[in-house]
Amino acid sequence: MKTFLRNILTLIITFIVSFTAGAQNTKSLLWAVSGKGMKEKSYLFGTIHLICPQDYIWTDAMKQSLLRSKEVCFEMDMDDPNIMMQIAAGMIDQSGKKLKDYFSPADYEKLEKYVKDSLGMNIELFQQMKPVALQTLFSTQSSDCSNPISYENNIMEAAKTEHKEITGLETVSEQLDLFDNLPVDSVIKDIVDLLNGKNTDKGDFKKLTTAYKNQDLPALGKLIKESGASDKDIDGFLDVRNEKWIPRMIEKMDKTSVFFAVGAGHLYGENGLISLLKKEGYTVTPLK
Secondary structure, X not given: OHHHHHHHHHHHHHHOOOOOOOOOOOOOOEEEEEOOXXXXXXXXXXXXXXXXXXXXXXXXXXXXXXXXOOEEEEOOOOOOOOHHHHHHHHOEOOOXXXXXXXXXXXXXXXXXXXXXXXXXXXXXXXXXXXXXXXXXXXXXXHOOOOOOEOHHHHHHHHHHHOOOEEEEOOOHHHHHHHHHOOOXXXXXXXXXXXXXXXXXXXXXHHHHHHHHHOOOHXXXXXXXXXXXXXXHHHHHHXXXXXXXXXXXXXXXXXXXXXXXXXXXXXXXXXXXHHHHHHHOOOEEEEEO
8 A cells, every 4th residue: 555655646746747938048957046135045956757767867066055955845745754645535536436437448448458567556446546646647657767766756865864854835735736627538538548559758758858958948848838738737737836836935045045846847937936036036046
C-alpha cells in the first residue's frame, strides 16, 4: 500500500509539469530575488519533475543557492508525513462509479492489458480511483528511461541533510482541485487515444528535456504552445496559481532566505513568477 501511495504522489507531481511562453530572453533555470528591503536574497528555481539520470543538471550555482537558503519551498510541503494519504484520499472517486464504468468493454480490456504490461500493476488497484489518477500515472511513461529521477526528491533530501525548513506554496486540497476541474470526458478520451496509439509523446518529452537541459525557457514556452494545451488549462495550472503564490512568496521572503523550487513553466511569460515579482518591485536576476 505504501508503494501504491508513493506512485499516486508521483503521478500528481508529474501531471503538473507544463510550460508557457514569455518576453524575457535570458536563458536560466535559476534566478536570484532581491530588493524592497530584503535582508537576504531568495532564489527561484524551475524544475522538471521527472528526468532521466543522464539528462539531470545541477550546477554549482544551483547547489550554492540551495545551501545559502534557510528554507526550501516547493509547490506543496513535500516533507508533510500525511501528504501521500491526503493525495490518495483526494483521488478516490466519490461519484459511486468504478473505473471500468467509464469505458466500453473493449476499451477496458485494452486498459487492463496496458496497465499490466506498461506499469506492472493490476487494474483492480484503480477501481475506486478517479480516471485522472490513471491518466497522470501514464504520463510518467513518456520518458526515454525506466528510472527517471525527481528534482523535488533530490532537493528535499539535500535540504534535510542541511536541516533546512521545508514548506509549500499551496495545500494538497488546492492542488487536487485542479484535477477535479478537468472534464472527465476529455480525460477518458486521452486515455483511450493512448491505448489506441494516438497519444504517444516520447518525442515531445525528449524535446522538453533538451530545452530544459539548455535552460531555455523560451523554447519550453514554444513547446507548450505547440502541444495543443488550451488557454483554459494554461490559465488554471499556471497563471491563476502564479498570482496566488506571489503574496505567499513575499511573506516568506520578508522573513528569511528561501529557495523556491517549482515547475519551470511557472517562471516564464507575462504572467510568470519572474514577471510578477518584477511588477511587485523586486529585482530578479538570472544565475548560471
